[in-house]
Amino acid sequence: MEHQGLLSIIVVILWVMAVCVARLTPRVSFPMGTPGRCLSRFDSSDVGNTTTLLLSDDGDTLFVGARNAVLSLDVSQEDAIVMRSKLDWSPSEKDLDECSMKGKKKTDCPNFIRVLQFLNSTHMYACGTFTFSPRCTYINSETFSLVTSPSGKPEEGRGRCPYDPYQRNSAITVDGELYTGTVADYMGNRPVISRHLSEGGHVDLKLDDTLGWLEDPTFISSNFVPSEEKIYFFFSEVGREYDFIDKFTVSRIAQVCTSDVGGQRTLQRRWTTFAKAQLLCQSDNELPYNVIQDIVTLPPPEGAPVDDTLFFGIFSSQWSVNSGQSAVCAFRLGDIKAVFAGNYKVLNRDTLRWSMRVQEKVANPGECGLHNASDNTLRFVKENFLADDSVHPVGRSLTMVSPDQRYSHVVTQRVQAANGKDFTVLFLLTESGYLHKAVLLEKGAHIIEEIQVFEQPQPVKNLLLSISKGVVFVGSSEGVVRVPASNCSYYWSCAECVLSRDPFCGWDPSVKVCTHANSIQDNVGQDVEGGNVQEACASPMPKFRFGLNKGKADSFPVGELVSVSLNEVVRLQCPEASSLAHRHWERPNSRLSPDLYLQLEDGSLHFLATPATLGHYLCLSTENGFQQNLAIYQVKQKSSPTPQAAAPGMMTTRPQSPALPPTTQAGSGGWLTPHLTGPKQTKPEPTAPARETPVTTRRTSRNFTFWVAQSGETETEAEWQGGEKLLLGQTYLKELVVVSVLLACCVSVLLTMALYSVRQRCRSRTAPQTNTPGRDSERGGPQEREALRGGQSPCSNGMRNGQMAHNGQANGVVCNGTPRGSNGHLPNTPI
Structure with missing residues (x-):
C-alpha cells in the first residue's frame, strides 16, 4: 500500500508538471526542400552511416567516419559539399561470415567507424566495430592513407571502441593520448574508462573491474578542461545509492587527471584520481529529468574566470508519464569543482550498498597527484569515489523544457548582439529530424526557427558546430547536411x-x-x-486601416484582383509570417459577420460571393504588440455574368449551395477562430467546374502563392461532403434548444391525442358513433400531409436534391435556392 501511495503521488506530480510546462513553438518552420532555408547536403549510394564527424583546424575539410570507410569532404564552398577522397576500410568476406555465425545481423557486421580523432598535425586515429571485433588504425592526414603498424597486423580496439555499432561511446585525445569511455567485452558487460597510446612517463590506465565503479553506464561525451588538467566524462547509469527504487537511472559526471600514472602498490595501472557525482537536472519540488542524452561545453566570456565555464546538457525522463519531454540544464564548472571537493559516500563491500554516513576524509578523491600517496590514502580513494552532494543546475532551475519534442543532440555558442550583450544560442536536434535554433532570454527560451534536416528517424546521429565558418554539420544515415547558423x-x-x-x-x-x-x-x-x-525600427511597416479612408473606393489599395461569380464559395489565403502571430481579416467600414465568414486555422477566409460580400479584404498579423499587413484582395464580380450569377432580386432555378458554417468572433482585433461542424450536410449539386486562380502578393521573396477557389459547388463538395471535414469550434446550442422545445411539444400533442383516443373508445361503448373523423383530420392539415409525402412547398426549392436552404429573418423568404433579405442580399443573422 505504501508503494502504491508513493506511485500515485509521483504520477500526480508528473501530471501537474506536464500541465504547467509552457509550450515552446518555433517561430518559423522550414520543411525539407523549402526555398527559404538553403542547405548543403552530401549523400552517396555507396556511403552510409556518416555519423562520426571531425573538422580540420581551418574549417575547410570535414573528415567523416562512415560504414566501411573514412571520407574527406571539401566544405570550403558555401553551396556544396564535395568528396575529395574515400579511404576504404572494409572487413573481408571471411570476417563477415564469422560475424554471421556469431548470431549477428548482416547489416550490423560491417565496420562502423566510431572513433576519429587527431593525434597530431600529421596523423589521425580511427577505430571501428569491424564485425563485432573492434580494430584501430592510424591515418596520414596529408596523404589520407592508412598507416600500417610496425607489426603489420591490425591494432586491437578492445576498450577503445564499442563492439556493437548502436552502443554509445566517448573518445577524446589530449597530447597524443586517447581517453575513452566504452565497453571492453563482446557482451557489453565490462564498462571501462581508460587511457591508451600513453607516451613518456605515462602508462595506459583503466578502472578496476572488481570495484563496481560503474553500474551499467551509457557513455555520452567527454571534455578536457586545460586549466584543471582533467578529463570530464558524462554518462548515465543505475544509481545504486537509491535502493528503494529498482534500477533508478541517474546522470553522472566523472573526472580523471591527465597526470595520473596509477599507484605504486595499490591501484597499479589503475586510476587514482577517479571520482563521480550526480548531475541533477531538476527544479525545486519537481521530479528530476534523470537520463542524460547529450552535453556540450561553452567556454566563459572573454575576461571571465574559468569557473564560469558552462556545460549544457539534454535530459529526458525514464518515467512513461513524462517520456515525451526533454529538458535543457546548464551546469557551472565552479559548482562541479565544489561538489568534488566536498564529502563522499561510503561503499559497503559486503552488501555493495552505499551508506549515507559520511566519514572523516583521509584524502580528497579526484585530486590530482595522488599517485604518490600512501597505500592508506589510496585505499580510501578506492572505496570512496561517489560524491555525497549532487551538482545542481545554474539557478537551480531548468534552462529550457520542451513538452512535445524529444531532443537528442545539442551544440551551443555565445553570440554578441548589437548592444554588446552576450546571448547563448542552442542548436537542438530532435528525434523527428528537425534542428531547432533557440536563444536563451531572461524571460525564457525562444525558438527562432526549426529546419528539417533528415526525413526518417535516425538511430545514430551527430552534431558538429563550426563557429569560424558559422555552420552546423548534421551527420546521419542519410548523409551529411550543412546548416548555416x-x-x-x-x-x-x-x-x-x-x-x-x-x-x-x-x-x-x-x-x-x-x-x-x-x-x-x-x-x-x-x-x-x-x-x-x-x-x-525608425520607420516600421505601417498598417493600413480601411476605416481611416472614410469609405472612398479610390483611396483603397488595389490589392490582388479576384474575379468571382455570384453564389460561389471564395477562399482567400493569408500567408503565415510567423507561428507566434495572430492573423485576422478586415473589410472597409464594416464588420466581418461570423454568420457570413469563416476563418480556418490556416488563416484562410471563406465566404459566399454575393453583392454584399464583394469588395476589399485585408489580412493583418499581430505579434508582440506589432501589427502589419500580410495580404490585400479586391473581390469583384466577373464582367460577363453567367446564368447562375444573376442580378439581385432576379429568380434563378439553380439550387443554392449550403451556407458556410457560422463562426464566433474571439479576442481583441476581431480574430476569427474556426469551430466544429454540426450535423452532416448533404452533397450539393455541382453546376460549374472547379477553377483555382493563383494569386501572389507583392512580397515574392517570401515565396507565397495564394489559391482562390472560384466554383461554389465543387468547393462545397470539398468542404462539406458527407460532413466529413470538421471545422473546429462550431456550436449548435440554439438549434438544440429549438429542437428540444419542438420535441416536447410533439410529445405533449401525442399524449393528448392518445388520451383523447382512449376517451373516444370508452364513449363508443356507451354511445352510438355518429361522426367518424376523416383521414385528413387524423393526420393533420394539407400542409402536414404534403410534408409527410415529401412534396414541395412553395418555398422548398432550396431543399430539392439534397440541398439545404437558408432560413431568413422574419421578412426574408428563401426561394429557388436564393437567400433574400429585405434588400435581396444574404441576411446577416440567420434564425
Missing part, C-alpha cells in the same frame, strides 16, 4: 528582422536589408530581448 536574408522587413529575435541578425537602415549584425556600422535595427519593433 543564421538566415538573415529571409526576413524582408525591419519588423520581421526584429521580431525574429535572432542575435545574429540586424536591420541595416542604409541598404534596407536584414543582414549579420556585426557587419552593420550604426543604427542597427535589433532587439533580441524584447522584440520591440517600434523602438528598433
